[in-house]
Amino acid sequence: MQGPGAAITARRGFFAPTRLGARGMAMPRVTPTGIGGAQPRGVDLGLGKFALDQTQVAEHLGAVAWGNDVxxxxxxxxxxxxxxxxxxxxxxxxxxxxxxxxxxxxxxxxxxxxxxxxxxxxxxxxxxxxxxxxxxVEDEVRRRRKRLFLSRRFSTTDAGPLFPSWAAEVTSRSGEPKARDEPAGKLQARKDYLAE
Structure with a gap:
């Protein structure tokens, strides 16, 4: 096989492309062990090793984040x-x-x-x-949102990445994005409320 996939060798866990797709991407081959040779993982449902007459008591699992015993x-x-x-x-x-x-x-x-x-x-x-x-991380994002929301640079029309749903709502209601930094969208300091 000549081409971009020729240097890839097939071995357990990896696969060699059998052909290249329209965009030059390798198309995996399906093998008996799964797609591209990947081994299936999960619960072993084979009953060959299962016996009810041989019970085992689970060992103490140790401490967990709450309490001393599971x-x-x-x-x-x-x-x-x-x-x-x-x-x-x-x-x-x-x-x-x-x-x-x-x-x-x-x-x-x-x-x-x-x-x-x-x-x-x-x-x-x-x-x-x-x-x-x-x-x-959530607490830090919440603090940054409050700080931005209460600052003079906050604009309802361009709330920024800390308020992603605001931008989508402003855009979808009007049908088109509003101009940046509209004076009506900025918070105005109210000196009459400073005493409160």
Whole structure:
């Protein structure tokens, strides 16, 4: 095979193109192991290794982000919400409860509607730390939005990237983008309100 794909060798995890598409992109070949030789992943449903007469007790899984034992933290559905709201004795520390309340804020999250089907987030430390980081990023964006909104340079016609839905709304109502920096769109300082 001569051409751009000739230098690519086929080996496990990689595939050689069998032909090039209209734009010169390699078209993968389908193999018995999947598209382009990728191995299928997931649950092994083969029953050859499965035996009911050989039971195994799961080992202690260790500490999680809330509580010392996974078994003590297995709260689902309504029980999770009771513990989160503090209406029962909680397995959460104050810090953990604050974090989860911020994640599942009823004003922003509809997860309570899942009822008994709700599964709480993974309590593994790394995952919870990533959630903490995401909440920190959200807090920073919220602070930047407030700072911009209350500044003299804020314009309702050009709110900027911190307010993406505003730009789309202004454009869609009028049918065409408005001129930048219209005087009517800027905040005006009101000296009569400074005393309040």
């Amino acid at each position: 078994r003590g933290c297995a709260t689902f559905g309504g029980k999770f919400w009771e513990e989160l709201d503090g209406t029962s004795s909680s397995v959460f520390t104050k810090e953990q409860q604050d974090l989860l309340q911020r994640i599942f804020d009823p004003q922003l999250s509809d997860r309570r509607a899942e009822g008994d089907h709700f599964q709480p987030p993974d309590g593994e430390f790394g995952y919870m730390n990533r959630l903490r980081c995401l909440l920190g």
